[in-house]
Amino acid sequence: MSDAASAAATAGGLTPERIMIRDMARQFVRDEVLPAANRLDPVKGEMPRALIEQMGELGFFGILIPEAYGGLGLGAFEYCLVAEELARGWMSVASIIARGNSFYRSIPGEGEERRRKIGLMAKGQYLGAAALSEPGAGSDLSAVTCRARREGDEWVITGNKYWCTFADGADFISVLCRLDDPEAPPGRGRTLSVSVEKPKGELPRGCTGSPIPKIGYFGWSTWELRFEDTRAPVSEVVVGNPEAGRTVQGVAFELGLGRVHTAARSIGLARGALEDAIAYAKERVQFGQPISDFQAIRFKIADMATQIEAARQLMYYVCGEIDAGRAGRAETSMVKLFASEMAERVTSEALQIFGGAGYTTLYPIERYWRDVRLTKIFEGASEIQQRIIADALLGKPTIRGSN
Numbered sequence: 001m002s003d004a005a006s007a008a009a010t011a012g013g014l015t016p017e018r019i020m021i022r023d024m025a026r027q028f029v030r031d032e033v034l035p036a037a038n039r040l041d042p043v044k045g046e047m048p049r050a051l052i053e054q055m056g057e058l059g060f061f062g063i064l065i066p067e068a069y070g071g072l073g074l075g076a077f078e079y080c081l082v083a084e085e086l087a088r089g090w091m092s093v094a095s096i097i098a099r100g101n102s103f104y105r106s107i108p109g110e111g112e113e114r115r116r117k118i119g120l121m122a123k124g125q126y127l128g129a130a131a132l133s134e135p136g137a138g139s140d141l142s143a144v145t146c147r148a149r150r151e152g153d154e155w156v157i158t159g160n161k162y163w164c165t166f167a168d169g170a171d172f173i174s175v176l177c178r179l180d181d182p183e184a185p186p187g188r189g190r191t192l193s194v195s196v197e198k199p200k201g202e203l204p205r206g207c208t209g210s211p212i213p214k215i216g217y218f219g220w221s222t223w224e225l226r227f228e229d230t231r232a233p234v235s236e237v238v239v240g241n242p243e244a245g246r247t248v249q250g251v252a253f254e255l256g257l258g259r260v261h262t263a264a265r266s267i268g269l270a271r272g273a274l275e276d277a278i279a280y281a282k283e284r285v286q287f288g289q290p291i292s293d294f295q296a297i298r299f300k301i302a303d304m305a306t307q308i309e310a311a312r313q314l315m316y317y318v319c320g321e322i323d324a325g326r327a328g329r330a331e332t333s334m335v336k337l338f339a340s341e342m343a344e345r346v347t348s349e350a351l352q353i354f355g356g357a358g359y360t361t362l363y364p365i366e367r368y369w370r371d372v373r374l375t376k377i378f379e380g381a382s383e384i385q386q387r388i389i390a391d392a393l394l395g396k397p398t399i400r401g402s403n
Helices: 003-011 016-043 049-057 076-089 091-096 111-122 252-283 295-323 329-359 365-374 382-394
Strands: 128-131 147-151 154-165 172-179 191-197 207-211 222-233
Touching: 016 049, 016 076, 016 091, 049 091, 076 091, 076 252, 076 295, 091 252, 091 365, 128 154, 154 172, 154 191, 172 222, 191 222, 252 295, 252 329, 252 365, 295 329, 329 365, 329 382
Parallel strands: 128 172, 147 172
Antiparallel strands: 147 154, 154 222, 172 191, 207 222
């Protein structure tokens, strides 16, 4: 890299240390992730355990975990750098790192036992899953009805959950519940997240479920779950301790991190589609010349690259704000909205460049196209992000029911 390019990268937040982390992830994707994705995604195969172990060895599950617990002690910037690179290969691989980085605060247990589990999490050997949404509560998590009541030293959980990815493969599930409080108004009881440990490869005792048939996001299963008097020990580290108030507010940081992580995944998917489209355009000959010579294709690619870079720079800014403790809900919503909407446009244009070949399963372009569609839905749909941004700029609507 030239001195000028190096100075520009540093000014944009890409320090030499961050570039090294990014390049390490990029090499891993080229050597390991892309071959696995190209082989397994078309047949809806499971992400290999060996791949997860390699990611653990590289430290990808411990980017945000403090060094005192065995993690790397880095920030949202490094987390999203790695996530973009992984998503360029397979979005599911970029997503599974959240089952470590975002979950260490929810690990059940106390004292040395909990410290040991966090150390294992940093290595990818002890991972979590989140059961937040319900059949009747998606974007509005304040409407959850799954209940937790306390019996002695245990929580007893009863209710349904939807969209719990990695429920079978995780070592514990963090379940968002409404506290069974007879003194609370109907539907207004406080909420808390209870971490339910279980054997890897199984659902918790007292929990049944079935995988949801998805059109993408392959490599792992997403579950519908039914908890029937499922028990978990009361722990000091339960998220949203009833004495501390409602969890809906307590998880705000995690939701913001999830939004910028989704932006990183969107950018990685769009970049994968762009790079594949460029390679295909150079090889595909029509009318006696590569289609990359045609102005229509060249201008498409120029616009796609510009949109990706604009989203990336916004992501870098928001990550910097998060790491400085300044990012608000509006900023994290903006980057998630902009990047996911951009990525759907870019992957669609890339598929168009492939023409009829793009509408087959013979090229990975259809994987990027399918997977990126989900980024506009999960971690808060685009419409929810627009509402958050509008409320930050305009205040809440003055007429009840306008939202």
